Amino acid sequence: MRKFAVIGLGRFGGMVARTLAERGAEVIAVDKDEKLIEEFKDIVALAVKMDSTDEEALKSQGIDQVDVAIVSIGENFEASVLTTALLKRLGVPVVITRASRTASHIQERILNLIGADRVILPEVEMGKRLAQNLLISNILDYIPISEKHSAAEIRAPKKFWGEKIGDLKIREKYKVSILEIKKVSGEGKDVKVEKINYLPNANDIIEKGDIMLVIGEEEDIERFSKEE
Template sequence: MKKEFAVIGLGRFGGSICKTLSDQGMEVLAIDIDEDKVNEYANIAAHAVIGDSLDENVLKSLGIRNFGNVIVAIGDNIQASILTTLILKELGVEHITVKAQNEYHEKVLSKIGADRIVHPERDMGRRIANSLMSNTVLDYLELSEEHSIVELVAGQKIDGHSLIDLDIRAKYGINIVAIKRNHDIIVSPQASETIRQGDILIVIGADVDINRFENRLVSDS
């Protein structure tokens, strides 16, 4: 059964979500007040409509409460973003994801009940900064202020060692949840799995522990 999504706001962020979900076979309702943007996604989303998300009657007529996930991707108009989120909550939408412009915007969204708040520019900036700081970090995803998922390139220091030999969980308090090797992905690797130089280790844990692991075992510097 396909999941149904509604995306309100078809700027770069909302448009990207709309296209990605549609490409994955999801049912997407794309909504924007700008006719040109709606026309742009008419052949991408399952349904693309011109509508003002500040008009409760419009959202009701679109059956917005029947969508399991609604993404509010309104651009620079913070007031419209907040009011749209409030209307969606009052209509009983199950799960609302909202793009925040700044910390103040996030605080308000949190208080009115947004289920997930994202900062695409900030989060991408952090990912790029973390990848630039280290030759071994390929990608970085922040889970909280202190925990992350990181892709690390295995160096010569751990080449040929098994996970049980390294005893990573006990020594560093982190978990290797997957290993990318060439075109293969080893999910939940066994303790007997041997790491090879150049493997991409997908690691989850506290930032301080991941940094200790990277400095002592992964980096060749």
């Protein structure tokens, strides 16, 4: 099981921590706010009040042993820089840092220079997601992952209904991978997720109403989403 650290439990960091934990990941959640730590202590594996710019404190909680760290400190750019640099010095393989809402490309460049493996610019990411959702009706949500790769939630095309994943040869034909399939009931605002099939296998059958989470290059996702 992969281990994650989420540093900063505001709206963005809190959602990341909660979603990772709900999907079975081991999560260490860090914040300086005691109220937020209380809120997350029963959700994640470990919630700890801590100053993330303290190297010894990070090591004492095993954050140097995680696979991925997400830094979401918000508007405190200095703390984001120091925390990102410390995490890389401690040997964390992947560090993803969220820049402030008003971040410039200079701030992005600084974070990249000190070792951030990915810098999230909220305004840019949201703009890209909105544009993709408006352009392609089958895409329910769109999440940029890197410069070329993205993840997207897509309604199962009618031509896939009743077919086994293996028979559809989705990876070979479209160059995208299915990470999960949501079985849902209801329509519109009344849609309810009944079951989530994580990493479905070749014998799993796609049914009417299924929502697929796929990952791949942007142009491949767009081509896949246009199937009817």
